[in-house]
Amino acid sequence: MRAVTKRFPGVVANDAVDLVVKCGEIHGLLGENGSGKSTVIKTLTGVHQPDAGQILRDGTPVSISSPVVARELGVAAVFQEFSLVPSLSVAENIHLGRLPVKAGRVDWQAMRDNARAVLARLRVDIDPDAIVGSLSVASQQLVEIAKAIAANASLFILDEPTAALGQDEIAELHRVVREIKANGAAVLYISHRLDEVAELVDCVTVLKDGKVAARAGETEVNVEAIVGAMVGNVGDHYPKVVATPGETALEVTKLSNGGKVVDVSFAVRRGEVFGLGGVLGSGRTDIARIIFGLDPVVSGEILIHGKKVRLNSPADAIAAGIAYVPENRKFDGLFFNFAGIENMSVAAFGRFTRNGLLDLTAERSLTRELISRLAITPAAEERLVGLLSGGNQQKIVIARWLFARADILLLDEPTQGIDIGAKIGAYNLINELAAEGKSIVLISSDHDELIAMSDRIGIVSNGRLVETKPAAMTSKTDLVRAATAGETRQ
Amino acid sequence: MKAILKSPVLAPLAAWLLVALVTAITTPHFLDAGNLSNLALQVSIVAVVAIGSTVVIIGGGIDLSPGSAIALLTMVFAIMVKFAGIPLPVAIVLVILAGAGLGAINGFLTAYLRIPSFITTVAALSAFRGVAFMFNNGSPVFSVDPNLETIFYGTLFGLPLPLYYLVALYTVAWFAMRYTRLGRSIYAIGGNAAAAMLSGLKVKRLQFLTFLIAGVAAALGAILMAARLNSGSPNYGVGLELSAIAAAVIGGASLVGGRGNIVNTAIGALTIVTVQNGLNLNAVPTSAQNVIIGAIIVIAVGIDMWRVELGGVIGALMPNRKNK
Structure with missing residues (x-):
């Protein structure tokens, strides 16, 4: 992309953006929400047409109309929402829209063989006959990538591919991405997770307010520098403040749900942040669900303030x-038919x-307090939540529980x-809540x-709480090791 | 001024005025006092039933059964009054309870046995009418009670009684949807049932209640229907559910759930009935009328579904902002 500009009414979404992605390279594209990343993707995938500038492929200008x-030019995008048909098999999905035909009929054998070959190229172990809907999110994502490979894509755009994945699955995805790179294709990799970007990508382009704010080559992919370029000067990336813990607020002893969760015991004091670590599916969410009354307690006890x-x-x-606050804000948290006010007051x-x-007047004034206290956009009063940013949405979901005067908050992802x-905003909020004694x-x-x-x-x-220790004495290796130990036990 | 322009009532009201204007221009008798009074009577049954349809739709469901429920309930009503000698006021209460019972069946199957409401109420559409034919050997019951007609044709201060019922019922329904926990909770479960459950709402009970309310609305419609013709018949109410749903949708209720406005539904009902009235006055045959009503339903639902794409212009006109 050379000096590509895209204007929307009232805003310049991309202002003379230069972006060079080479074959055999993993290129990270970073930026806050609203910095213009989506516009870049949409321009490359032909959804938007640039107002100025050029797009070149192998040096020749192309028009992606x-x-x-x-797709014909070899651009394949894997979005967070997959373009797979859940009721069809892996092989059918990989060939969707171009099923191999022999004598007027679908050539099932060729389709299966070809799918197997593509999956083998990625060295992924997925059965071509499996129904896509029955696969894990991670596997579906790999099918999506396989589909792009089968279509002979030369530029892969991966938008937040790891958002819903666990640690092992992320490692597998990274391996596949490197495989794509080794095959000589180019990868444009978008992620909010800076640790994985630093680990995976060869070079980085950072967007801010529609402009290229920074670029980094192979040698200098430095997380703190990237954060600085993205948000300006924010000080600490993790602004942790330690509050003085009070008496025990929540205690669970030998909690089991008759299934996944076995003998879990821990206590959380007022003003304390208790982290639950482990891989996706280890039972962390199940523990939260039991405490919230969603799943039954089969044995063990829950004590609130000692009772x-x-x-x-x-x-x-x-x-x-x-x-x-559930993991999936969109599906389990927000009411998109309500403005911010009703979303905050519903519990x-x-x-x-x-x-x-x-009393709608009281509702308005009570929620208005929270809007200003949590620095939620004032537009939240009137606008439907779907029109607000992700950060505002997340604050509204948390505000709902402050409105309900909850003093024990279970925050899932x-x-x-x-x-x-917005993350830093959420961290500051967590600090404040702890300081208030929650x-x-x-x-x-x-x-x-x-x-x-x-x-x-x-x-x-x-499903077991294998170890509890101060965060200061916990290392990433502890978390990873505990997770893999669990795997081998399975 | 701005508040008026933003009002969700604006778009359906404009649609109705447009329809009324076209009808008034094409037919000489549309604005006659007699015809306007007739219009008010015609709209009353659809409008009463549509309250129930709107509540169910806001709660995220759909009710296709009120037409058949009305047939069954007019039969029950007529038999109670004419053959069992039950006094009119008592019979009215019993019919309302019976309507609540029919709604409870739909609600139980949908909320507690988790069968999609489209299926349960289509089944009820078939079954309720079937039951209606089991009474009186499937024959209508005529000349029920001379006092019955007063309920429909009576007037107060020169205005037809059904107009008063409508104003009263719509006021209650609008108030309940806007100013009670129940109303707000119904919007919540229709908007996002999973989030509502996680916010501590009793989703199943609320969903059940929406169908119960629809059953009561159908019973009120049945009482008006029986009074209008002083009879009960298993053939009454055919296609009424579609008019009621169309009224809700023209009024801006979204079939996705969580959005809709009771007052707009009244205007939606008025629009549907005005169209029918205009077609009648222009001597358009019933067959063609049915086709036109079908087209109107498709367009109304289409506008709901295409809101995003239509964006700006219609987005500003349609009540998709904060429907309450």
Whole structure:
């Protein structure tokens, strides 16, 4: 891309962006939400046409006038939302739209063989006859990549490919990406996870406000420098403040759910951030679900402020002062038919009910306090949440529980898919909540984040809490080792 | 002024005025006092039923059964009054309870047995009418009670009684959807059932209640229907569910759930009935009328589905901002 500019009414999304991706190279594209990354992707995939500038392929100018043309030119994009048909097999998906035909009929044998060959090229072990919907998210993603390879793509655009993956799956994906690179294709890699970018990519282009803010070559992919270029000067990437912990707020003893979770015991004090580490599917989320009354307690006890409680539903848990911010903000957290106000008030109607009726004026003034306290955009009062940024959305979900006056917060992957600036905002919020004496259980797959933001960490493996120690004494290797130990036990 | 321009009532109101204008121009008798009064009577049954349809749609479901429920309930009503000698006021209460019972069946199957509402209510569409034919050997019951017609044709201060019912029912429904926990909770489960559950709402019970409310609305529609013709018949109410759903959708309710506005539904019902009235006055045959109503439903739902693409212009006109 050479000096590509794209304007939208009122905003220049890409301002003279130069981007060079070479064959056999993994090129990281970074930037906050709204910095113009999506516009770059959409321009390369033919969704948008540039207002100025040129796109060259192998040195010749090309016009990518539509997604179909982009595909013909060998550009393949793997988005977070896959373009796979869940009810069809892996082989059928890989050949979707160009099924091999012999004598007017689908040549099933050729299709299967070809799919197997492509998967073998990536050295991935997936059955071509498996139904895509039955595969894990990670495997589906690999199928998506295989599909692009089968279509002879020469430029792979991967948009946040690891957002939903566990540690092992990320390693597998990275291996496949390197495989693509070794095959001589070019990869444009977009991610919010800086640790993996530093580890994987050959060079980096950082966008800020639609312009190229920084570029880094092979030798100098430095995480702190990238953060600086992305958000300007923010000080610390993980602004952890240690609060003085008070008495024990939440205690679970020998908790089991009759399935995955076995004999889990831990205690969280007021003002403390307790991290739950471990791989995706290790049982961290299951523990949170039990405490929130979503899954039954088969044996063991939950104590809130020293009193034993029975939590049979989320309503019970909310009444006990517990909040759960689910991993998937879009599907499980937000009401897209509501503006920010109604999203914040939904878990505690009691706070603005007078004589059995909703007092909309009280609702507005109560939520307005939270909007200003959490520095949520004032637009949240009127606008539907779908029109707000990811960072604002995440704050609104947390604000819901402050509105409900929860004092024990279970945060499941609270910074997933939001940009660095918004992440730092979320970290500051966690600090503030702890300082106010709230107890926080933080679940995160981002090891750096977990270690930096927690006071103590419990490592979960195979549904058991295998070890609890101060975060300061926990290393990334501890987390990874515990996770792999769990794997071998399986 | 800005508030008026932003009002969600604007778009459906404009649509209705447009329809009324076209009808008034093409037909000499549209604006006659007699015809306008007739219009008010015509709209009453659809509009009452549409309250239930709107509540169900906001809660994320759909109810295709009220047409058949009405047939069944008019039969029950007529038999109770004419053959069992039950006094009219008592029979009215019993019919409302029976309607709630029919709604409870839909609600139970949908909310607690997790069968999609489209399926449960299509099944009910078939079954309720079937049951209606089991009474009185499948024959209509005529000349139920001379006092019955007053409910429909009576007037107060020169205005037809059904107009008062509508104003009362719509006021209650609008108020309940906007100012009660129940109303807000129904918007919440329709918007995102999973998030509602995680926010402590009793999703199943709420979903059940939406169908119960629809059943009561159908019963009120059945009482008006029986009063209008002083009879009960297993053939009443055919296709009424579609008019009621169309009223809700023209009023901006989204079939995805969580969005819709009770007041707009009244305007939607008025639009549908005005179209029918205009076609009648222009002597358009019933067959063609059905085709036109079908087309209107498709366009109304289409506008709902295409909101994103239509973007700016229609986006500003349609009540997709904050429907309450």
